[in-house]
Amino acid sequence: MKTAVVLLLALLAQAGGNVCLSQGMRQMSAASQLGSPAIVALLLWGLANPTIWLGMGLLGVFFGLYAAALSWADLSVVLPATALGYVLNVACGAYVLHETVTPARWAGVLLIGLGVGCMSWSVRRPALTGRTIGDL
C-alpha cells in the first residue's frame, strides 16, 4: 500500500514537472531555431525561468519518491507504475498543454503501456516460479 501511494505521488509530481518544463521551454520561442552550439546558451537561459525551476523542483520530488520506493521494492515492482506515467503525461499534454494528440498517438501510448506491463511481468514470473519449485 505504501509503495502504491508513494508511486502515485511520484507520477503526479513527474507529470506536473514535465508540464511546467514544457511550458517554460515553449516560452523561449526562438529555441527551435537554435543549432547545437546554442544548446548551452538555451540551458543557461532556462535557468532564469521560474516555470522551469518549478518543473525541476517537482521532478526532484519525483526522483526522491522514486528512489525511496526503489529502496524497499524491486525494480520489477516499481517499473510497471511507469507504464501509467506515460498515459498520464500524454493526457497532460493533451488537456493541459492543448497539444494535438491523434488517435494513432493514443494507440501508441496504450501499446507502450501494455508492452512495459508485459516486460515487467516477465521479470517477476521466474522469481514466482522459482519459489514454487523451491517450496516443493
Added chain:
Amino acid sequence: MKTVLLLALLSLCGALGDVSLAKGMKQVGALPTLRPGALLVLGSKMARNGAVLVGLLSLIAAFLTFVVLLSWADLSFIVPATSLHFVLATLGAKWILQEHINRLRWFGTILVGLGVALLALPS
C-alpha cells in the same frame, strides 16, 4: 534527425541511470522511515555510493537532453518515445550480455516498439 539522435541519447542515459540507481539503492539499504534525520542519513550514504552517483549523472544527462528536446517537440510525443530505452535494454541484454529473454519480454518489447512507431506517425 536531430530529434532521433537526442532521443537515442536520452534512452541510453535513461536505461543506464535506472539500472545503476536500482543497484546502488539496494547497496545503500531500505529507507526505514520518512523522518528528516533518516532522509539525511540516506542522502549521505547515497552520496558515497558509486552506483548511485553513476545513476545520478546518467539521469542528469538524460534530463538535460529531455529539456532540450522539449524546446521543439511535444510533451505527448517525447515522454512516450523515451520508452525506447526498454527496447534498447532488451536488445543489449540479449546481444551484449547474452541473457535469456523469455517470450513475454519479447512480446512486451515488440509492443513498445510498435507503440513508438505509432507515435512517430505524422499527425
